[in-house]
Amino acid sequence: MITTDFVPGSPCWIDLGARDVPAAAAFYNAVFGWEAQRFGEEMSDYKALRLDGKVVGAIGPLTEEGARSAWMVYFHTPDVEATVKAVEQAGGSVRTAPSEVAEEGRFAQLTDPQGARFAVWQPGTYPGMEVADGPGSLGWVELYTTDSAAAQDFYGRVFGWTGQDMELPGGGTYTMLTPRDQPPERMFGGVMAVPDMFDSGDAEPYWHPVFGSADCDATVARVRENGGSVSMGPEDAEGVGRLAVCNDPAGAEFVVLTPAPPDTP
Numbered sequence: 001m002i003t004t005d006f007v008p009g010s011p012c013w014i015d016l017g018a019r020d021v022p023a024a025a026a027f028y029n030a031v032f033g034w035e036a037q038r039f040g041e042e043m044s045d046y047k048a049l050r051l052d053g054k055v056v057g058a059i060g061p062l063t064e065e066g067a068r069s070a071w072m073v074y075f076h077t078p079d080v081e082a083t084v085k086a087v088e089q090a091g092g093s094v095r096t097a098p099s100e101v102a103e104e105g106r107f108a109q110l111t112d113p114q115g116a117r118f119a120v121w122q123p124g125t126y127p128g129m130e131v132a133d134g135p136g137s138l139g140w141v142e143l144y145t146t147d148s149a150a151a152q153d154f155y156g157r158v159f160g161w162t163g164q165d166m167e168l169p170g171g172g173t174y175t176m177l178t179p180r181d182q183p184p185e186r187m188f189g190g191v192m193a194v195p196d197m198f199d200s201g202d203a204e205p206y207w208h209p210v211f212g213s214a215d216c217d218a219t220v221a222r223v224r225e226n227g228g229s230v231s232m233g234p235e236d237a238e239g240v241g242r243l244a245v246c247n248d249p250a251g252a253e254f255v256v257l258t259p260a261p262p263d264t265p
Helices: 021-032 080-089 148-159 216-225
Strands: 011-018 035-038 047-051 054-061 070-076 093-101 105-111 117-123 138-145 162-167 173-178 189-193 206-212 229-237 241-247 253-259
Touching (some): 021 035, 021 047, 021 054, 070 206, 080 093, 080 105, 138 148, 148 173
Parallel strands (some): 070 117
Antiparallel strands (some): 035 047, 093 105, 241 253
16 A cells, blocks of 8 residues: 555655646546645646645646646655766666755656656655555556566666566466565555557657546546546456546546455454
8 A cells, every 4th residue: 555654665755747737637636526726826737736735746837848738756865966876877767866856855867777757756844645555546657668577677776676477367477666775565556568559660668647436436526527537447356456547538547446344354
């Protein structure tokens, strides 16, 4: 599960890069009830997304030439320079060098060797998202990649993540990820090789967020009603819950999940 007592290598922040920030904010407000609000005068274009007053993430304009609208996952680090060095030594690359956000913290934007983009956050006065693992907030992150073993090796060298394999009913392996030296209940995401998705060269491996929902079908209906689309589901996944893979009107992908009830003795 994702929590807000962040440890090195755990997801601590998400933001959406959008071509049209007001339109994207209106979509997610209709789907999840998020309110887009300014962080401050110095960050007028970058807005906090709040659910019942607590920050679930943020939204801002795209800053990289040619970038598509997409969610970015940030992982906690106590030392952004050391993490950037580890990324480069493990074969990744740096898109945005370590940068300060006033006294709130420092970040860097990075790319793994297969092409998936991610970021890291070293907190100053601002630790990260204020709510997680519930309806309307981040509950899981997933990496779709061309080579699961290579990705696991890279992130293991950078963050020290450990993996636990799970065989999928239709074939293939899904590897669940846990931060270094943490118990299984701190498992926060998964990685899966889906090379066929990238054979055409039109897309690159990517991370996407999984948002909780009290009613997956109702949330998916709001996605469609507000101009989004659904590429899979809603469907039931044994032991996981009811889920759907969705896209906002600009094409940013996210998953909606109503978790399965916990096992009872």
